[in-house]
Amino acid sequence: MKLGIFAKTFDGSEPSTVLNSVAQAGFTAAQYNMACSGLPPMPETITEAQARSVAEAARSGGVEIVAVSGTYNMIHPDPALREVGLRRLATLAERCAGMSTGLITLCTGTRDPIDQWKVHADNDTPAAWRDLLEAMEAAVAIAERYNVDLGIEPELANVVNSAEKAHRLITALKSPRIKIVLDPANLFEVATLNEQRRTVSSAIDLLADRIVMAHAKDRNPDGSFATAGKGVLDYGHYLGRLKAIGFSGSLVTHGLSASEAAGAATFLKGALGGEGAGRG
Template sequence: MSVGVLAHLFGSLPYKELPAKVAASGFTHVQLALWKAIGDIDFSEPGNLSPGLAGAVGEQFDKNGVAISVLGCYVHLFDRDEAQRRRNVARFKELLRYARDFGAPMVAAETGRHGDGVYTDRDWAVMKATLEELAEEAEKRGVFVGLEAAQGHLVGTASELARMLEEVPSPNVGVVIDPGNLLTADNFARQNEVIEEAFALLGSRVIAAHAKDRMPLADGSLGTATAGLGAMNYELYMKLLNRYKPHVHIIMEEAKEHQMAQSKAYIEGIRGRV
């Protein structure tokens, strides 16, 4: 029932220093986004990974008792600029190829978004084709693609993610669930319904979970905070997570270093009793 953390919440550090800092903060696993968290190796473009480099990074985490539960890949998967999309796909596929060398079972991402939030049938078709390509690579490598729905993205709701999974029925595509990403100012008052629907549609496909908190703000918008400092129904979230996917890895988001211990204890405390 351990709670991990986004590695880049500690900043961008040399790969030999980062795992020790994570371990000293009480975490035993991380979501690692290479170009966000590791500062002494250039991961700005695909092409520089090798089994040796991935193994060296993974070994440093292992020495400190920290697993890499998720490799994070923050790229736009249906970019309307085809050249950029191909670069993004190449980056994601490179991570899939070397995930096992890092000791990671999955590479995860949101689908991406356009500024106007208006999407076309072509956008959906391109995203589907991208996911099919990534799924094929994941199947060859024996790892998973983790897909996360997020409001404002092409795949922004639980029902949209369920549809994408139905259209790309690969056993190597799973869900990174985050109810906080599904909540808006408009639906927050019925958050229980949103959370329950997400698990009803996606619960059997969950392979990792994110944890942050949300709360209404005075201006009518929805704010984001570290878990325990908002108004999200964590009792319900943890109850359903335990029911559908006991012991699935949880990765904490949106936490400053001085908040991490308290937030971790809050999540684990609820998860341990529901």
């Protein structure tokens, strides 16, 4: 597996500054965010030169751009805002080749009007699901046009809040463009070790043929998020299950400070070398 990190973990508004920090912390891959180019995360416009500068900085720093973040609230209660997000997704997709990447990560969304990562009671309604299908169908058309894949992530606060719902979406859309970004810390909040292992194993087994990226963060015993290796997630089990399905993509950490990055890289390298021996 390639070891990566969210580029926006590091300060900077120039690709070379940020991606050099990625490499110096011990990572060979990055999930890029256009904020690292001094732009909004989902810009209205991206010039060819701005895209090319990302690829050039990546090559110079020895870092692979394994994905770019294209998250917007796909089921926002205001349809006009959904349309804005879709338009900006097309802008991003058009420039992916210039940035030497072929994967855009998405947020399947929430009915919360303010925070796209906040759970809402209406997320489980048939109307929310219909809106997601409509948004994803439009996103798939963009992906086809620009030859990119779309990574969706089961996330407790979003409409796709489980591996089962992710599988249901894949089945409904019937598009090979839909891929899975798997973050086990987004599949549970508070769970016993056995419950956690069952949840993670089930998700990996169900979605195995679509997993293109694995995320790496953690949970504290109270359910709050933690830096990878500093919580209760059984990394030995998680990485062992990924290896068992033949996963060879990127393991990308996030949800940490820049000062923690080198330590997280050391932990994850050790966990990857342990072939599933305990939590590492």
